[in-house]
Amino acid sequence: MAQLHRPGSLDEAVELLSGLDNAMVYGGGTAIQILIKQGILFADHFVDLATVPGLREVTADDRGVTVGPMVSIRRMETAAPPLAADAYRHVANPRVRNTASVGGNLAHGDYRLDPPTALLVLDAVVLATSAGGTREIPVREFFTDFQETALEPGELVSGVRIPNQDASAGYHFEKNSSLGENDWPCASAAVLLDDRTVHIGLGAVAPVPVYVTADIAGLDDQGAVDAAIAAVEPVLDPIPDVRGGAEYKRRLARVTVEDAVRRAWKDRDHG
Amino acid sequence: MTTQITVKVNGVEHFLDVEDDALLLDVLREKVGTTSVREGCGVGACGACTVLSGGMSVSSCLALAVRYDGAELTTAEGLDETDDVVSSFVDCDAAQCGYCIPGFVLMSRELLAENARPSECQITEHLEGNICRCGTYPEIRKAVAAAAERRSPR
C-alpha cells in the first residue's frame, strides 16, 4: 500500500507531490479505491487533500463561480450553472456524490465522465497548481488523450472556474446507459443552444470527452438537429466494450445528441 | 503506518488504532463491531455498507478510516423501533432477508433530513444507489413515504 501523507497547506501538498517518487493526489478516493481493489493502481505515495484548508470553497461573482477541488459533486448540483448542475446530478448516486470531488472528477480523465461534457460547453477553466505557481488550463484543452490530461507531473487541480450560463440560451444534458439505469453512460451529451450556435459536449463516445459546435442561424428545429449530428459525426470514435460495440455506440450517440438538441430547443423557446 | 483515531459511533466514543489503508467498512465491522454495516459490491454501487457521517451518507467500502478521525457516525445499531424510519420499514414489511435494509434506512434518514416531504420520484432518486437483492423496492418506497408522514403529518 502506498504511504499516506496528510499535508496541512496547499504549499505543503505541492511540495510533497513534486518531491516524492510516484506520488498521487488523493481526492474523494472513490475512483482510487476501486483501482486499488482491481489491483491496477501503482502509486507509492498518496497526498491527501482532505486536511488542506480552503479547498472546499465556492465563490460566486458576476462572471461565474469558482470552486475548490475538494467541493463535493453533490454540492455542485446546486452551486453550478444549470447545465453543469444537471450533469453533476447524473453522476453515480447521492452517496458517491457526497464523497467524490470536483478536482478528482476532472483529473481522473475518464472519457465517460458526465460533468466534463457540460464544463466543455460552458468553457470552464481548470486552475493547476504546482510548486512553481498556478496556471490556467481551458477545459477545452484539458483532456489530451485516452485517460490523459494536460496536468504536468507535480501539478494538482486547485480549482475550477465555470462562467455563467447565457440565460436566454436553451440547455439540456442527456445521458443514456446500456447495462442498467444507474450504470456509467454509454453516450452522453450536454447541449447549449442560442439563436445562432449549438454547443455540444460529448461523453463516452470517443477516447476523450469532446466539444463541437454547429451554426444553426436561420434553421428550424429539424435543421438544428441535422446540423448538430453532422457536426458530431467526424469526432465519433467509440471504444467497443461490454456496454456496446462501436456501431451501436455511434448510433446511440446520434440519438443522444438529437434528444438533447430537441430538448434544448424547447427549453430556449418555452423556458 | 498506524494512526490513532477517535470516532463517535452511535454516540459512543471509540479510540482505535487503524492502518493508513484501512477502510471504514472493515474498521466498523472488525474493531467497533457494528456488523449491520455490510459489504455488497465493494465499489460504491449497492449501498449495503452505508453509514452516516455527521448525517451525510458515505459508502464505507470506498472510505479511508483515518479520514473519519473526530467524526460522528450513525449505523443501524444506533436506531431502534422508536425511530420513525425503522418503524415504518417494519410496518410496511420492507425487509425480506434484510441484508440491504440498514443501508436503505440510513439513506432514507438522510433524505428526510434534507427534504421532509419527498415526492415518490425524489424517494426513488435518493435511493438509486441502493440494491435490494430480494426486490422489496415497492415496500421500501412505501416505508419511506410512511416515515415522512409520521415525522411531519400533513
Ligand SMILES: Cc1cc2nc3c(=O)[nH]c(=O)nc-3n(C[C@H](O)[C@H](O)[C@H](O)COP(=O)(O)OP(=O)(O)OC[C@H]3O[C@@H](n4cnc5c(N)ncnc54)[C@H](O)[C@@H]3O)c2cc1C
Ligand atoms: C458506483 C460509481 C458509479 C459511478 N458512476 C458515474 C457516472 O455515472 N458518471 C460519472 O461521470 N462518473 C461516475 N463515477 C465516477 C466518479 O465520478 C469518480 O469516481 C469521481 O468523480 C472521482 O472523484 P474522487 O474525488 O473520488 O477522485 P479520486 O478517487 O480521489 O481520484 C481520481 C483521480 O484523480 C486524481 N486526483 C484527485 N483529486 C485531484 C486533484 N485535486 N488534482 C489532481 N489530481 C487529482 C487522483 O490522483 C486519481 O488519479 C462513478 C463512481 C462510482 C464509485
Ligand code: FES
Ligand atoms: S459495498 Fe459499499 S456500496 Fe456496495
Ligand code: FES
Ligand atoms: S431484503 Fe434481501 S436484499 Fe433487500
